[in-house]
Amino acid sequence: MASRIRAGWYLGRAVVCASLLLVIASFHPSTASAQDQPTTWEAFDARAAALAPVVSALAAEISDGTCRPVHELNADLTTPIGSGFKLYILAEIAAAVEEGRLTWEQPVTIRKDLKSIPGGPLLFVPDGSVFTLRYLAEQMIQRSDNTATDTLLFLAGRENIERRMAEAGHHDASLNTPLPATREFAVIKFLWSDEELERYRQASDDAKREMLAGERRGFPALSAFFDEHGDQDKPVRVETVEWFANRHDICNLFLALNAMGGKPELRPLLEVLTLNDPIGFDREKWTYVGFKGGSEMGLQAGNWMVRRDDGRLFVFTAAFLDPDQALDLASIVPLLEAAPDLLHGEP
Helix, strand or coil: CCCCCCHHHHCCCHHHHHHHCCCCCCCCCCCCCHHHCCCCHHHHHHHHHCCCCEEEEEEEEEECCEEEEEEEECCCCCEECHHHHHHHHHHHHHHHHHHCCCCCCCEEECCHHHCCCCCCHHHHCCCCCEEEHHHHHHHHHHCCCHHHHHHHHHHHCHHHHHHHHHHCCCCCHHHHCCCCCHHHHHHHHHCCCHHHHHHHHHCCHHHHHHHHHHHHCCHHHHHHHHHHCCCCCCCCCCCCCCCEECHHHHHHHHHHHHHHHCCHHHHHHHHHHHHCCCCCCCCCCEEEEEEEEEEECCEEEEEEEEEECCCCEEEEEEEEECCCCCCCHHHHHHHHCCHHHHHHCCC
16 A cells, blocks of 8 residues: 655755755745735735836636636746646646546655655655655645655656646747756756756757756765755846746646546545645635745745635736845735735625
């Protein structure tokens, strides 16, 4: 039987790793009073523009199979999304379950060559540990566990996920093709020279895939790098080595996820999305809250799909980017906490 190891057992080195590269969304409820929060979308935009050089946001209603924007702030702007890309992996996993290629309860083995840092306790389980596919999906979404992520990415198939990205309405899936695993991502971001990165950017897709496969074998050097270096003090290649989308892409993705999750055999998809509610939606006003965020130094992004007490379904997605310095999360979080009330006030 597939084992289910509690995540808290293996947090030792994860704290050190996560301090260097925050791919996990790190929202925490603020202590700001309600009177400090904007009460209109216009006030939201003004506050947001003061918090980062690049800001993009979209509030939209999912209705009649479309995303109907109710408010936009630079929503067409393509930005990094951090761990938000893991929603595309979840979408492909669900499609594979529907097609009979995978099952939610099938056992999946943790392989040494797919362990990833930083972020996530599954890095520290023994090689060969076995978990259910659903448990790995939960860890990928709730804890943004990178070992779970890379395990599922290669189980579902990198090229399958790239196709799913296009099918889910991404405006330009080639921005993420080939789709880097988190382990490859960290090597490219921290270990490659500028010359190596430029060679990669100029290479064909096939050549890029070969280069990525080689970097998975270079994991010991990455581990040594993380052991040697202390806390990250500024953003690193946040505009160039990332996963990318605009806010409409995210809404289209939630549209696809919601449609799949309405099928009985795919109900776990929607349940997995509810495991993290970082800004604390009022459950008397909101009957469903799905979330996945993404962050690293210089980037904070959050993506919500929520159902209001009148049955209407909304998406709220926002990204803040500063390629030169860390963001002020103490100011960003209270602003994001205003979104539930703004959405609840939509007629």
